Amino acid sequence: MGTTDIGPPDYHTMLPGVIKKNYGKWKYHEIIRPGVLKHVSETGDVVYTVRVGSPRLVSVDFIRDICDVADKYCEGHLRFTSRYNIELMTGDIANVDKVIEAVKKLGLPVGGTGACISNIVHTQGWIHCHSAATDASGLVKSVMDELYDHFTNMKLPALLRISVACCINMCGAVHCSDLAIVGVHTKPPKVDNEKLAAVCEIPTTIRSCPTGAIRRHPDENIKSVVVREDLCMYCANCFTVCPAMPLADAMGDGVALYAGGKVSNARKPPMFSRMIVPYLPNNPPRWPEVVDIIKGVVNVYAEHARKYERMGEWIERIGWETFFRLTGIPFTEQHIDDFTHAVETYRTTTQFKW
Amino acid sequence: MDENTPLLDELEKGPWPSYVKEIKRAAKKNKAAKDLLGIQELSYKDKVTHWKHGGIVGVTGYGGGVIGRYSDVPEQFPNAASFHTIRVNHPGGWFYTTKALRQICDVWEKFGSGMTNFHGSTGDIILLGTTTENLQPCFDALAGIGFDLGGSGSALRTIAGCVGPARCEWSTIDTLNIVHDLTMEFQDEIHRPRWPYKFKIKASGCPNDCVAAIARADFTIIGTWRDSLRIDQNSVKEYAEKGFDIHKLIVDRCPTDALEWDEKKKELTLKPEDCVRCMHCINKMPKAIRPGVEGGATIMIGGKAPIIKGAYLSWVLIPFMKMEPPYHEMKELLRKIWDWWDEHGRTRERLAELVERVGLKRFLREMGIKPVPQMVFKPRANPYVFFDKK
Numbered sequence: 241m242g243t244t245d246i247g248p249p250d251y252h253t254m255l256p257g258v259i260k261k262n263y264g265k266w267k268y269h270e271i272i273r274p275g276v277l278k279h280v281s282e283t284g285d286v287v288y289t290v291r292v293g294s295p296r297l298v299s300v301d302f303i304r305d306i307c308d309v310a311d312k313y314c315e316g317h318l319r320f321t322s323r324y325n326i327e328l329m330t331g332d333i334a335n336v337d338k339v340i341e342a343v344k345k346l347g348l349p350v351g352g353t354g355a356c357i358s359n360i361v362h363t364q365g366w367i368h369c370h371s372a373a374t375d376a377s378g379l380v381k382s383v384m385d386e387l388y389d390h391f392t393n394m395k396l397p398a399l400l401r402i403s404v405a406c407c408i409n410m411c412g413a414v415h416c417s418d419l420a421i422v423g424v425h426t427k428p429p430k431v432d433n434e435k436l437a438a439v440c441e442i443p444t445t446i447r448s449c450p451t452g453a454i455r456r457h458p459d460e461n462i463k464s465v466v467v468r469e470d471l472c473m474y475c476a477n478c479f480t481v482c483p484a485m486p487l488a489d490a491m492g493d494g495v496a497l498y499a500g501g502k503v504s505n506a507r508k509p510p511m512f513s514r515m516i517v518p519y520l521p522n523n524p525p526r527w528p529e530v531v532d533i534i535k536g537v538v539n540v541y542a543e544h545a546r547k548y549e550r551m552g553e554w555i556e557r558i559g560w561e562t563f564f565r566l567t568g569i570p571f572t573e574q575h576i577d578d579f580t581h582a583v584e585t586y587r588t589t590t591q592f593k594w
Numbered sequence: 595m596d597e598n599t600p601l602l603d604e605l606e607k608g609p610w611p612s613y614v615k616e617i618k619r620a621a622k623k624n625k626a627a628k629d630l631l632g633i634q635e636l637s638y639k640d641k642v643t644h645w646k647h648g649g650i651v652g653v654t655g656y657g658g659g660v661i662g663r664y665s666d667v668p669e670q671f672p673n674a675a676s677f678h679t680i681r682v683n684h685p686g687g688w689f690y691t692t693k694a695l696r697q698i699c700d701v702w703e704k705f706g707s708g709m710t711n712f713h714g715s716t717g718d719i720i721l722l723g724t725t726t727e728n729l730q731p732c733f734d735a736l737a738g739i740g741f742d743l744g745g746s747g748s749a750l751r752t753i754a755g756c757v758g759p760a761r762c763e764w765s766t767i768d769t770l771n772i773v774h775d776l777t778m779e780f781q782d783e784i785h786r787p788r789w790p791y792k793f794k795i796k797a798s799g800c801p802n803d804c805v806a807a808i809a810r811a812d813f814t815i816i817g818t819w820r821d822s823l824r825i826d827q828n829s830v831k832e833y834a835e836k837g838f839d840i841h842k843l844i845v846d847r848c849p850t851d852a853l854e855w856d857e858k859k860k861e862l863t864l865k866p867e868d869c870v871r872c873m874h875c876i877n878k879m880p881k882a883i884r885p886g887v888e889g890g891a892t893i894m895i896g897g898k899a900p901i902i903k904g905a906y907l908s909w910v911l912i913p914f915m916k917m918e919p920p921y922h923e924m925k926e927l928l929r930k931i932w933d934w935w936d937e938h939g940r941t942r943e944r945l946a947e948l949v950e951r952v953g954l955k956r957f958l959r960e961m962g963i964k965p966v967p968q969m970v971f972k973p974r975a976n977p978y979v980f981f982d983k984k
Contacts, residue, residue, distance in 0.1 A: 244655040245781040249694065249740045251686035251770045255760060259689070264759035264768070268881045279761055287761065297613040297722075299620040299627075300699035300708045307692035318695075320688040320712050322756065322805045329761070348611055361715060366637035367630070368663060368679060368722060370645045375637065377613045378605055385608030410899035412715040413806035416907070444941060450902045477902050481942070483647035490641040503809050505801035505816075506874045507849050510808050510907055524638040525604040548847060548878065580904045 256317035258287045258331045274394050275350035276336060289329045290339045293349040293359055293384075293391055296324040297367060297377050309342045323359040323401075325352045351392035355399055357538070358391065360384060361412040362404035365423070371476055372406035373423030373493040374522050379404050382526045383421070386535050397545040397554070400538065401502070408475060416501035418551035419534060420513045425474040427492035429485035433457070433464040440482035448481040473579070494521045495530055499537060499563075500552030511552045514560075516567070518574035533569065540566045559593045599631060601638040620708040626723050627707045629674035633665055651678055651726050653733040657786040659743025660729055676725050677707070681718040681744035682736060683752050683777065683784070686770035687760050688713065697739040705732035716794070717754030717805075718744035742781075749787035753777050755797035755815075756804040764876065765799025766817035766889030767917040772797045775921055780928075789932065790939035790948075794897075800885065801873045807897065807908070812945045813928060814894040814908040815917075819886035822866040823875070829882035834860045844875050890916045893924070895931070896946030906946040909954075911961075913968040927961070934960055955980075 255263070262281035269279040277289040294302075306326055310318040313335040319327045326348075328339050340350050352358040360383065363369065365376030383402065390396060403417040407424075414420045436445070445465055446454045453471035457464040467478075467485075478485045497520070501513030516537070520529045544566060545554035555563045564571045577585045605614045617634070620627035633644050649662030661679040668675035682698070698719065702708060707723035714720040719741075724732060733743065744752035753776050756762070758769030776795060777784070783793075796807035797815040807814040834840055840862060845855045852868035853875060855861075862882075876883045893915050894908035915923060931945065934957070939948045949957045958965055967973075 243737050244742075245785060246737060246740065246742045247778045247781055248683040248742055248774075249685045251689055251760075251774055254685045254687075254689040254691055254694065256689075259760050264765075266759070266761065266763035268763055268884075270880070279763070289761070293611060294712065295611045295613040295616060296711050296713075297616060298710060298712065299616045300703050300710060301619055302616055303695050303699050303710065303712065307695050310692050316692045318690060318692065319757070320690075322688075322717075322754070324712065326712075349609070363715060366643045366645075367634060368645060368677070370643060370647045370663070372643045372645075375634075378638070381605050381608070381610055381612060381614075384610035388609040391610075405899075408899075409901050410905075413809045415899055415905040416806065416809035447940070448902075448942065475901065477942070479647070480901075486647075488642045493641065501809075503803045503806040505803065505808075505872050506877055507847060507872055510803070512905060512907070522641045524641065525601040547843060548874075 254317070256315055256329055258285055259317075259329070261285065262287070271353045271394070274356065274392055275340075275353055277353060285331065286333075287329050287331055288333055288336050289327050290336060290343070290350060291321070291352045292326040292328065292343045293352060294324050294326050295377070295381070296359075296362070305346050306343075309339060309346075312342070313339045321352075321359075323352070323361055325359050349388065349392050354394035355396045356390055356392075356394045357387050357396070357400045357402060360402045360404055361414075361417070363406045363411045365406040369406055371409065371479060373425050373488065374406050374495050375524060376404045376406045378525055379421055379495070379527055379530065382531050383534055386531050387538060390538070396538075396542055398548050398550045400541070400551060402534070409480075413503060414498070415512055416503045416510060417513050418499065418502060419537065420498040420501065421530060421534070422496050422498060423493065424496045424519060425476060425487040425489065425493055426519060427487060427489040428467050428469045428472040428474065429476075429478055429487045431464060431467060432484040432486075433462055436465065436482060436484035437463040440484050445478055445482040445485070448477045450475060450477060454478055490522075494519050495527070496520075497530070497533060500555045502550050502552050504550075507548075508550075508553050508556070513552075515575055516563075516569055518572060537567055537569075561593050599635040602631065602635050617709060623703070624708045625673035626677065626725075627709055629671035630677065630707060630709065630723060632671050633667065633674055636667065636670075645677075649676075649678075651729060653730050653743070655785075656743055657788075658746035658749050659785060661746055663723075674707075674723065677723040678726065678729060680706070680721040680724065680729070680732060680736075681714065681746055681752065682721060682741050683744040684713060684717055684719055684754075686755060686773040686777075687757050688717070689760065694739070698736070698741065701732060701735045701739065705735065716744070716752050718752045743785060745784040745792075747787035748789045748791050749785070749793070750780050750783035751792055751794045752784065753795045753797075754805055756799050758797075758799040762799060763880070764802065764817075764873070764885055766819050766885050767797070767799055767815070767891050769797040769799045769815075769817070771919060772815060772917060772921065775919060776925070776928075779925060783932070789936055791942045791944050793932070793935075793945065795928075797891075801871060802877065808894060809897050809905075809907060810899070811897050811908065812895060813931070814897055815891045815924075816894065817889060817917075818871050818892050818914065819889050820914055821886035821888040822864060823869065823871070823886055824884045825862055825864060826882050826884075827861055830862045830879070831860045833879055833882055838879075840879075844878060847874055849874070890914050893927070896944075896949060898944045898946055902942060903947045903950070910969045911963065913966060930961055
């Protein structure tokens with residue numbers, strides 16, 4: 241048995257010289273062009289950062305390619321952002337263009353700064369997850385191909401963050417993103433009685449259901465459960481607890497779209513994303529229906545929102561009725577909440593717009 | 595090989611860098627990566643995942659850090675029949691030397707599929723796809739180059755923070771140090787799951803919250819300051835002279851009307867008692883306006899995604915806490931919260947759900963924290979109040 245609990249390497253050993261020297265001393269920054277940040281220190285030192293888009297799911301050779309660039313121009317250091325972008329830092333402005341040229345040669349975009357659409361935070365999807373109701377990497381690729389120019393320029397009213405989660409577990413801040421794509425099931429679990437008796441605990445399985453839809457099997461001789469389908473909203477919590485209750489269904493699975501969330505406290509407090517489209521079918525490899533609506537919403541937002549207004553702030557100002565009118569997205573009974581905090585969302589005022 | 599993946603081949607087109615190209619790159623050297631491509635193509639055809647539920651695998655001495663994964667089409671794709679993931683904890687701020695990255699690449703080329711995520715949503719380096727036999731040697735090799743596993747299951751998950759004071763002028767706390775210190779202190783909690791469910795800690799250096807701590811962490815640390823923000827009037831004048839509309843874009847957008855603009859003198863003044871430290875003016879005029887100097891953090895609890903009772907944003911527990919190593923006060927609070935949650939929480943009940951079930955009042959009492967108005971948007975409207983029955 242080898243060593244355990246050594247923890248990750250100390251970050252001090254990973255910092256570039258200019259970062260180490262000016263740690264905690266930064267005075268201000270500016271975005272000198274899309275994808276390039278300039279941070280100025282109290283000491284007078286400057287560091288330039290080139291931000292580079294990545295598909296996140298990459299081979300070791302991709303990492304080695306990026307390392308080659310960092311070895312050549314960034315003294316052998318680099319970092320990643322919380323949105324999977326790669327940041328190449330240099331104290332020498334003469335290196336900025338060289339870094340950009342080198343990453344472009346690798347086929348990677350430079351951008352993700354300011355009023356743009358940065359990289360899409362996403363999950364594993366069909367690449368590696370047992371509970372995925374859709375794929376994540378393919379959706380990201382399809383959406384970013386269409387919105388590519390918004391990554392490399394900064395022409396939106398404010399930054400616009402998109403996330404993809406392949407099921408409602410939502411690994412990633414999907415519930416607080418300007419635009420969110422979420423994999424959903426629409427069919428109740430199919431109970432495999434034989435397997436359930438062998439691999440699941442019945443009380444735990446029953447208790448896992450937030451709506452109480454899971455009951456003991458009425459036949460005492462069958463050690464299993466039944467699902468009251470009218471109470472099931474396909475959350476898949478039971479499947480996580482008990483593998484004998486799969487929900488995946490080629491025809492039923494798809495994605496829902498949400499809008500207007502944010503985590504920043506700037507101006508308005510953080511907000512949840514709200515449902516704009518309850519269901520679209522999975523249509524790989526390019527999910528054209530999803531891409532069309534996302535693109536449409538981005539365009540309407542870009543045209544109508546005021547400078548600095550995040551998606552959710554804009555929608556709050558114009559009202560959801562105006563949002564649905566401008567985007568042409570139909571409002572349906574699924575948009576009206578009927579879960580735990582539903583009443584908070586019912587409008588208790590005569591104020592609205594036509 | 596191309597003719598076998600017509601659906602995925604579509605995703606090699608277009609300007610955004612293609613993950614399919616990356617899998618194909620790995621597939622040239624590695625059979626498991628080649629079969630991953632096949633499984634993914636099959637999912638694109640069938641519109642369902644081909645990964646089975648769970649499977650308990652791991653390395654000696656650890657209860658987590660490895661996600662067991664088996665395909666449901668092992669005959670068709672034998673080289674990816676078992677395709678486990680290793681979560682590797684990252685150095686704070688996600689800074690690396692190329693030497694360290696190359697070492698990770700070499701280890702993973704030897705023991706795994708050669709496919710990775712830089713990074714997973716929680717912040718780990720994700721090494722995607724290896725066999726059960728390779729787990730222990732891969733872990734040993736990672737330990738040999740100074741890396742360790744991250745969290746999984748009902749454990750403390752890998753702690754993450756923003757770039758902080760390493761390269762940002764707004765951070766009022768040392769997020770990298772906090773992340774590293776807590777990570778080292780709580781190695782046991784990270785590596786040996788024993789709680790009702792997962793627990794996440796994230797630290798953002800300012801209220802912009804670049805790591806989405808407020809939405810995603812059970813224990814949320816967000817940098818803030820107690821004194822006034824700082825305004826440099828010379829830089830304010832420079833912004834005005836360049837045609838930046840300070841009145842419309844800054845003063846009018848201040849959510850609490852805390853700024854005043856003197857057009858004649860080109861002077862921006864703050865009414866400090868009205869400022870809620872939202873970051874708007876600082877974000878838009880970084881050369882002229884900065885956070886105050888009396889830094890610390892707002893400690894919040896409860897943020898999580900929908901499973902099970904719905905999504906929660908973290909709420910205020912301690913409006914302001916000084917953040918100085920070795921962070922005794924915060925560690926103490928964390929231990930107290932874990933003990934209480936471990937005692938009272940049901941299986942798969944996150945902290946927010948437990949607190950909602952039993953009431954914030956009881957939680958505060960049992961933590962020994964005094965209620966303050968900053969904890970709520972507004973007091974209750976109903977008259978149904980519990981008083982002590984003495």
